[in-house]
Amino acid sequence: MDIPSATAPRAEPGEPHLQWPFFDASHRALALRVSEWASAQTIDHADTDAACREWVQRLGHAGLLQYCVPKMWGGALEQIDSRSVCILREHLAMQDGLADFSLAMQGIGSGPLTLAGSDALRHEWLPKVANGQAIAAFALTEPDAGSDAAAISSSATRVHNGWEISGTKTWISNGGIADFYCVFARSDAASRGAKGVSAFFVPANTPGLTVVERLNVMAPHPLATLRFDRCTVPETFMLGEEGDGFKLAMRTLDIFRMSVAAAATGFARRALRETLSQANSRAMFGSSLGAQPLAQAMIGDMATELDSAALLTYRAAWFRDTQEGRVTTVAAMAKLAATELAQRIIDRAVQLHGGKGVRTGETVERLYREIRALRIYEGASEVQRLLVGRETLRAQF
Numbered sequence: 001m002d003i004p005s006a007t008a009p010r011a012e013p014g015e016p017h018l019q020w021p022f023f024d025a026s027h028r029a030l031a032l033r034v035s036e037w038a039s040a041q042t043i044d045h046a047d048t049d050a051a052c053r054e055w056v057q058r059l060g061h062a063g064l065l066q067y068c069v070p071k072m073w074g075g076a077l078e079q080i081d082s083r084s085v086c087i088l089r090e091h092l093a094m095q096d097g098l099a100d101f102s103l104a105m106q107g108i109g110s111g112p113l114t115l116a117g118s119d120a121l122r123h124e125w126l127p128k129v130a131n132g133q134a135i136a137a138f139a140l141t142e143p144d145a146g147s148d149a150a151a152i153s154s155s156a157t158r159v160h161n162g163w164e165i166s167g168t169k170t171w172i173s174n175g176g177i178a179d180f181y182c183v184f185a186r187s188d189a190a191s192r193g194a195k196g197v198s199a200f201f202v203p204a205n206t207p208g209l210t211v212v213e214r215l216n217v218m219a220p221h222p223l224a225t226l227r228f229d230r231c232t233v234p235e236t237f238m239l240g241e242e243g244d245g246f247k248l249a250m251r252t253l254d255i256f257r258m259s260v261a262a263a264a265t266g267f268a269r270r271a272l273r274e275t276l277s278q279a280n281s282r283a284m285f286g287s288s289l290g291a292q293p294l295a296q297a298m299i300g301d302m303a304t305e306l307d308s309a310a311l312l313t314y315r316a317a318w319f320r321d322t323q324e325g326r327v328t329t330v331a332a333m334a335k336l337a338a339t340e341l342a343q344r345i346i347d348r349a350v351q352l353h354g355g356k357g358v359r360t361g362e363t364v365e366r367l368y369r370e371i372r373a374l375r376i377y378e379g380a381s382e383v384q385r386l387l388v389g390r391e392t393l394r395a396q397f
């Protein structure tokens with residue numbers, strides 16, 4: 001059983017990083033709102049699926065999922081505001097990884113539908129995503145196409161009443177509990193790489209769609225391998241233009257990639273706060289842990305790295321919200337730096353907790369498990385490094 005601590009710290013109105021120029025008053029108000037709300041929630045995680053469904057319902061009821069879709073389809077703001085999504089993810093992650101996951105997947109899972117679905121589909125489904133009545137999933141990865149996502153081989157074949165989709169998708173978050181999947185498949189059988197891929201909206205009850213296997217991971221959340229066996233969807237369930245599916249997947253990830261960095265920042269911020277409490281309360285050598293110079297140095301590194309992660313995260317979100325131009329590089333920098341730095345911060349937090357740090361059920365032990373997958377999904381650190389490196393060479397600055 002994994003119940004988040006009721007003593008989780010809340011954002012204070014004057015929380016220093018919220019005074020950074022990336023934010024306006026509405027962002028600070030949202031931080032306070034989500035922080036107060038999240039610290040009042042406790043959900044039993046014994047059944048991961050049930051816990052996830054419960055989080056989606058509660059987040060929907062609280063109006064927080066509205067930040068995952070535009071106002072026109074039941075959302076809070078005219079457009080998805082990356083700073084708001086990042087603030088939500090950071091503060092939910094501080095409280096509970098599954099709460100953060102539940103909100104994030106509503107956004108990523110419905111992203112292709114928001115960006116390119118027909119008006120009829122958007123009107124039917126996006127308000128349900130925003131109020132927690134429908135659970136969304138994003139199905140790109142395949143057994144032989146992970147980091148090399150353009151190597152997908154699932155097929156979409158035109159038939160008289162629409163498209164027939166076949167193939168296997170794996171590592172699909174919300175797999176098994178989602179109400180719909182945004183699925184990427186090759187609509188041009190002769191194509192290779194990013195070209196010839198299209199995106200489709202596939203309701204979970206489509207005949208031929210089955211869960212092959214549920215995947216258990218170190219920080220549990222619903223995850224599955226899915227089989228699409230000649231699943232037929234109408235022509236109008238294609239998202240965007242034929243052949244534009246890969247671009248749509250990348251556009252979706254561009255919107256949400258820096259929010260992975262925000263979640264990492266939230267895990268790391270919680271780890272630092274737990275460490276400060278430990279440093280002040282743990283008696284040692286006639287004084288406290290916090291009085292030891294080496295512990296002070298470690299905490300100094302943690303605080304510096306946390307601000308570095310947060311600065312890059314909110315720089316990327318601010319850039320996407322307010323500036324013209326491609327966000328890919330700044331989002332990749334944020335994801336790379338924040339997830340790697342958060343891993344180090346949390347590792348130091350475990351170290352400074354001593355034996356307690358590795359004890360099952362301790363907050364820092366949970367954070368140590370929660371952070372790990374973030375360096376792998378939505379583009380592993382190596383992929384982000386390559387991306388930033390290539391763009392930097394191209395820019396020649």
Ligand SMILES: Cc1cc2nc3c(=O)[nH]c(=O)nc-3n(C[C@H](O)[C@H](O)[C@H](O)COP(=O)(O)OP(=O)(O)OC[C@H]3O[C@@H](n4cnc5c(N)ncnc54)[C@H](O)[C@@H]3O)c2cc1C
Pocket residue numbers: 137138139140141145146147148170171172173174217223373376377378379380381382383386
């Ligand atoms: C918890 C979790 C949730 C996920 N949720 C979803 C989801 O909802 N939808 C979805 O479509 N997918 C999802 N994924 C899949 C995820 O995006 C892939 O796991 C990821 O892209 C890596 O692919 P892979 O696991 O096949 O690893 P591989 O592609 O086999 O890569 C293995 C490792 O190789 C290294 N590597 C990669 N590229 C290079 C390179 N060019 N040079 C050197 N080293 C390199 C990296 O360290 C990488 O971790 C999820 C994965 C996890 C773990």
